[in-house]
């Protein structure tokens with residue numbers, strides 16, 4: 001199987017062009033092995049680029065554990081860059097993913113991806129839960145640089161409340177008024193990753209200003225910088241959510257499956 005490896009702020013993915021439909025039947029075990037950093041190519045996730053009527057393509061996303069995933073923001077940005085590199089050239093992309101239609105653009109190496117609208121945010125005493133295409137737990141902490149995100153994130157992800165469905169756990173610390181530092185424990189990878197796009201969007205919305213209006217937040221993640229733009233509506237819902245950042249090809253090759 002010919003594969004391509006892409007990364008967006010260090011969130012890395014193996015991508016396969018499946019427009020001929022040869023790879024619809026890959027097993028969970030095969031995908032898990034491809035994503036293994038010792039026995040396979042290595043990646044936080046695996047994606048198929050499929051044909052889809054009425055769209056430029058369809059994105060099918062699997063977590064590194066080989067299970068079909070919910071939406072992946074950085075994966076979405078990487079697959080748009082992949083589509084461009086494969087000759088699918090558009091000024092504006094329209095593609096289908098597990099949570100519905102997405103729009104994206106590429107400008108000067110920055111891939112901007114429109115995320116699904118968010119209507120509900122659950123506020124708890126010391127954390128926030130919301131779904132930006134994937135489920136996220138967001139908690140503000142101090143000394144984030146020194147924190148053991150793997151251990152602390154894992155405790156929450158495998159707590160009685162979340163162990164069945166799983167959740168992505170984001171720890172955040174403000175840098176200034178418009179930027180936050182974020183580190184994420186990702187469900188399905190079951191480890192800290194260098195970035196999480198739906199997590200970055202979740203952090204931006206979880207700590208949005210009280211007043212409705214347009215806003216822009218910068219997120220510093222282990223693998224670089226992301227930006228999230230959004231509109232907070234009068235009724236407290238969020239729309240026009242854009243995830244922005246770099247996405248690039250790392251290498252390509254073939255693997256026996």
Ligand SMILES: N[C@@H](CCC[C@H](N)C(=O)O)C(=O)O
Pocket residue numbers: 011044063069070071072073074075134135168186187188189195196197198199
């Ligand atoms: N890396 C992601 C999120 C991928 C999905 C996640 N692992 C889950 O199971 O919810 C991103 O960039 O959004």
